[in-house]
Amino acid sequence: MLSENLEKKNAMMIKKSVERIIELALTEDIGTGDITTNSVVPENTIIEASFIAKQKGIICGLDVLLEVFAYLDPSVMCKLFLKDGDKVEEGDKIGDITGPAHAILSGERVALNFLQHLSGIATQAYVFSQLVADTDVKIVDTRKTTPGLRVLEKYAVKTGGGSNHRMNLSDGILIKDNHIKAAGGIAPAVKAARKNAPQTLKIEVEAESLMQVQEALEAGADIIMLDNMNLEQMKEAVELIAGRALTEASGNMDRQDLKAVAATGVDLISIGALTHSVKAMDISLKFR
Amino acid sequence: MLSENLEKKNAMMIKKSVERIIELALTEDIGTGDITTNSVVPENTIIEASFIAKQKGIICGLDVLLEVFAYLDPSVMCKLFLKDGDKVEEGDKIGDITGPAHAILSGERVALNFLQHLSGIATQAYVFSQLVADTDVKIVDTRKTTPGLRVLEKYAVKTGGGSNHRMNLSDGILIKDNHIKAAGGIAPAVKAARKNAPQTLKIEVEAESLMQVQEALEAGADIIMLDNMNLEQMKEAVELIAGRALTEASGNMDRQDLKAVAATGVDLISIGALTHSVKAMDISLKFR
């Protein structure tokens, strides 16, 4: 399975992030109490239900789902038939849930909101990755994520088969147009980064033309972003660089022919739409 | 303008919500510091830039944008030419920003992430609302929102011309299938709600058939949700109810002919896709 090696490796800190955002999500959804359930459902009612995929895709967010119900009531029991990264078809049963009606009914919406959102991202990452599956190109995400969900959304991208670009502004150097202007050119910008930033980080430079690619190369950039270039330009850039730096294709890549982009020889293709325009995967909780 | 009366009325508590989510978003994006800007850009650099719409739509989230930069550096100056709810065409200038390069470059991504997400929702709410603009029907949202962004997303729906359903589980009673089963029928469920819940809340009942509509009506429901009914069924239900309760059409409404749904005479149409499947509006920050 795609995410086999990945899902648990990240589990530790993801769990901590999940705790906070789950608490936030439950607080905003439950408010001062689920007045309907509290008023109508007898207190000791036990119910059973199943999570069912209503469309095909890649499942992601099952650990979050478990945490949501564990947060509300540790006596809720979930039996999952799948794990993050698994493919589902319409009608597939994802897991069963049994326990106090109060906890399950009050947590249902939040659990589904997470699961549908993250599965939507994983599914899209899978689709893009499959397009270039027979090449060495990696599909990577960006910082265009939904506020508050950065860690989870990047996890979903990886679960779907994509790779992660830097997590935030402190774990990667990316010298863009404005940094270049402010520093007085690509060469001085790269020089300043090498002097002032930790040696542990590579230096990536955004280039909008072959001339800039040439400058970045001479300045010793480790990675060169080919920004908003057409296929022809990208191909020339890759030839010019000739393996002396990694190359990243960028700029509305969700609207491009990814196979063709991959054919230019770039190493990475970054796609903002992976996380900024998410279509929730249709999943429902069916009660018995 | 659409949101003229609404935008500031909600401002007070939205500002408090915004503070928390902005802090969360900036923290996850900046990490321990914007290493590129800190290493490359001279400390006293002042820059100027403009927020430009790259496609047509409804702008939403300008207050959030102001807060993002105010949080990072109060000396950043923003001059907005529009307000939340305004329509923009491709190429329209939304506002200018001037100030320390460090704050503007470090805050740019988070500010845009909010603005593009909320404007995407407002634009979609506008599109749906316009379809039924010549009727009395209200387009309303659901609880299918992105975790952590409930208040802002519901604000965006209203900004675009939609209306809000209940904000969370404590400010509205909605008796669904499982509540009905657990209570032993629609009648006992409504009776329990009337006895145990505050009198200040109306009682809404989800009905999947005309028989259930009839039961809900007899039990004294204030609102009846017509769940996953076709146009014919909705029309019959509306006739049966005859004004004795409000009616809400529900169930994948984003895939329906909303004009036809409105023609059945329902009062409300609720659409989960308004917030669970958001396409970010394309907006960029152009530096001078």
Add this chain to the structure above:
Amino acid sequence: MLSENLEKKNAMMIKKSVERIIELALTEDIGTGDITTNSVVPENTIIEASFIAKQKGIICGLDVLLEVFAYLDPSVMCKLFLKDGDKVEEGDKIGDITGPAHAILSGERVALNFLQHLSGIATQAYVFSQLVADTDVKIVDTRKTTPGLRVLEKYAVKTGGGSNHRMNLSDGILIKDNHIKAAGGIAPAVKAARKNAPQTLKIEVEAESLMQVQEALEAGADIIMLDNMNLEQMKEAVELIAGRALTEASGNMDRQDLKAVAATGVDLISIGALTHSVKAMDISLKFR
């Protein structure tokens, strides 16, 4: 028992609220450590004690008590003989507690502070409710609660046999004098509320005269508050309304003859003193 159906239904979110306020209460009471116990009591001392009612009343807050000691030391064992809502007479044993002296001595005061305060409220709610027990009138609380304790105090009111009015400003519409003035009259105020607020909320209007009652009725108010009216006025108002809206008697009701108020035919009597002027119930922890 009075609260039989209620106590656990609200348990889920009350537990979360309790965690926060318990942590706050323990922090403010223990400071940097219980210096007396730490200095004087040998570390492995085990003690046994019993919670004893020193006066008659209704017990409320036992779950909070359990959480206080669980927070300090999970090895503290409590055996409760009663549950929230039970009646006690002077001298009744409420429960036994056994465990490490350090946790029990350090938590004793905070546990009692909660238990005595909430039992005081439940007892008063019981007294008021009994006065009108042979009528259909409900005794309801207000927003005049102790800062930070809203959820717990409203729970205590319900435990004692009262009912809850709205929990806060977002789950109920109550148009008061100032809203009416600002909106230009009762009719436009009600119209604006119907247009701008979610349909899930009823509209309550405060009326200080029969003329205002008439206006509220014509505007379509769902509930009419009869504010500071005498018995005669209330009776006339109820007759005028004739079941077309719910009626709520309000205004220093703790000083009124509640039986006489109930006899006017109102549906609800709201009493601020239930929560703003609480007399702690006398309860002590007796060590063996």
Add this chain to the structure above:
Amino acid sequence: MLSENLEKKNAMMIKKSVERIIELALTEDIGTGDITTNSVVPENTIIEASFIAKQKGIICGLDVLLEVFAYLDPSVMCKLFLKDGDKVEEGDKIGDITGPAHAILSGERVALNFLQHLSGIATQAYVFSQLVADTDVKIVDTRKTTPGLRVLEKYAVKTGGGSNHRMNLSDGILIKDNHIKAAGGIAPAVKAARKNAPQTLKIEVEAESLMQVQEALEAGADIIMLDNMNLEQMKEAVELIAGRALTEASGNMDRQDLKAVAATGVDLISIGALTHSVKAMDISLKFR
């Protein structure tokens, strides 16, 4: 004025405490927004109102009131005619408030809840203190405070003319019955406290009999609490102690003749009811 020297000295940290509890109180009262005001009151409405005492007493909590409105909207202007500790008669105007209707209407209840609660405590502290005003006896509070409000309630006691006992378990040593048992007697308990606790704290011992008073005295206690003794016993204890330790009368002192207690010669009288059974002072906000 009573509190003249005290009110500002504590202001610094009280302000920090106030920020947290005000935020908590506003959050629980406003929820996701003041739906009535937001729906009904035009956004730019400015209103004026006055805080009026509806009964005589001692005002306390004015700084909290200012913070509540400042938190909601810094443009709200308050003009106070009194300061904490001032006496009021029924009908006295406490202060004027002018500003945006939205902030004032949404904050009114929380501001009053604080002001009425703290003024109720200050008033009661004043009443008790006046009873012994011609003696050297100090009326002191206890740890029987409302959870979450410790600092504010102790401030109110001082504002009304009382004195503070220890703030929490870490800034005072009070060896009670159970500590004595666990340590094997008064002498070893005092010895352990002297050995293990910081030298900066005095050692107080609770005595229920003259024999225990004698033991405490011999052990070198700095303060001796005379617990639940009658007037005769207290007098004998004071004579026995003869100034070698401070004396504190304790145990349902709100039901005693405080003048008679003072006449026994004790130095301190501690009264739990000062904070555990508070009657809110009647104060209202009158709009013009």
Add this chain to the structure above:
Amino acid sequence: MLSENLEKKNAMMIKKSVERIIELALTEDIGTGDITTNSVVPENTIIEASFIAKQKGIICGLDVLLEVFAYLDPSVMCKLFLKDGDKVEEGDKIGDITGPAHAILSGERVALNFLQHLSGIATQAYVFSQLVADTDVKIVDTRKTTPGLRVLEKYAVKTGGGSNHRMNLSDGILIKDNHIKAAGGIAPAVKAARKNAPQTLKIEVEAESLMQVQEALEAGADIIMLDNMNLEQMKEAVELIAGRALTEASGNMDRQDLKAVAATGVDLISIGALTHSVKAMDISLKFR
């Protein structure tokens, strides 16, 4: 063992403090994830390792170490051969640890940072205490602690055999030079403290000359700090005081001959360097 009676008595609140600072320390060290371990180490790897002392000293912080790993993964098992306060020689094994490689490798640094820092303090406290072990003098700490670690560092001082001075500004009265000037002299300062502060606190006065010692004595100070006096002055001061107040030697005491200071007859010697200039004890985690 030195700390035998002390270590668990403080455990309760230390555990709460530890939770917060551990979370802070892990968050700042792990960031968004241990990218090396996550990328390189297979997910189910189990490892074993031992904590080894690399120099002689007093161990302190073992409970913190346990909490660090428990926080990351409850399945990590630690077997400790020592307890806080135990002496170690170079090469001694402190404890074994077994469990998931991911949790152990990610938590190793933070656990060691705590353990080495606290053991460094305990060791230094032990060294100073041993110098005066055959006298009645107590070595006490100050408020010159590392920001955020007050409770833990004071615990380490006690673990090493020192005693604690006041924990913070609210649990001890220490009238210094500036207080004296502001109050108009030692006598009025002590008088004001006696009037305004709780009776439960002793009054300490800082004296820089014999004249000030005399004044403090006459004012009734409970403790007199002999600040920056030489041995001769201290001796005279002790004789002057003649047991009527406790005496505390203060001022760069880490550079003094502590035996000589003790010989002057002072009761306490306070040393800021105990916590403001800490040399980490060398401890390592050896993997098998």
Add this chain to the structure above:
Amino acid sequence: MLSENLEKKNAMMIKKSVERIIELALTEDIGTGDITTNSVVPENTIIEASFIAKQKGIICGLDVLLEVFAYLDPSVMCKLFLKDGDKVEEGDKIGDITGPAHAILSGERVALNFLQHLSGIATQAYVFSQLVADTDVKIVDTRKTTPGLRVLEKYAVKTGGGSNHRMNLSDGILIKDNHIKAAGGIAPAVKAARKNAPQTLKIEVEAESLMQVQEALEAGADIIMLDNMNLEQMKEAVELIAGRALTEASGNMDRQDLKAVAATGVDLISIGALTHSVKAMDISLKFR
């Protein structure tokens, strides 16, 4: 001046970190109030004082000092004569402070605790850096920092003239002994890192022998840590690597002849003692 270009670049997020740790430090130091100052110092007292260096060194932490007093009382005025990174001699005046005695006396200790600790680190970083000032070698810090102070301590290292290694586990890859064992060798470990970690991070490998250096080189490591090697070994390693990777000398470097280490040709020397064994710089606040 050393830190001229650095101090403000990091200011933005450091300020946010500072807010939290300052709040924590003030809370733990002030507790429920500065009882001495509150009891003794008249409320409107204004005082003036100067921060004086009592030994030579590099000043660091002045922004933190400003924040401490701003947090307590915005009316406190500070006039600084130096900036972070400046050299001081014994007796130099660092800055003046004027304002309310209450805020200055209550904040003095916390402000000094920060300033002395950070200046101690900056001074040590300066001393080490000067030793190799005539070479290209960089002195870098480690993750052996005081819990909770990571960001500030790394800032102090940079202020003193050192450089920063990775900030935490997520912004640098460092493959150590245990990672190598778990992965089955250096080659597979580096390969896994290249596959699974973001491309933006360089890969550093810890080598304890020349054979491991060779393996790391062949595996394509970007940086090779020469761990606990003697001068001869380091020299051989540098020759072997021949510029194909950066080299970092590590292992008790504070006890080495840094000039000799630099002469081996390594690029970086990392020193844990910079932050794990800090000697506070002596600074005092002198009142006038």
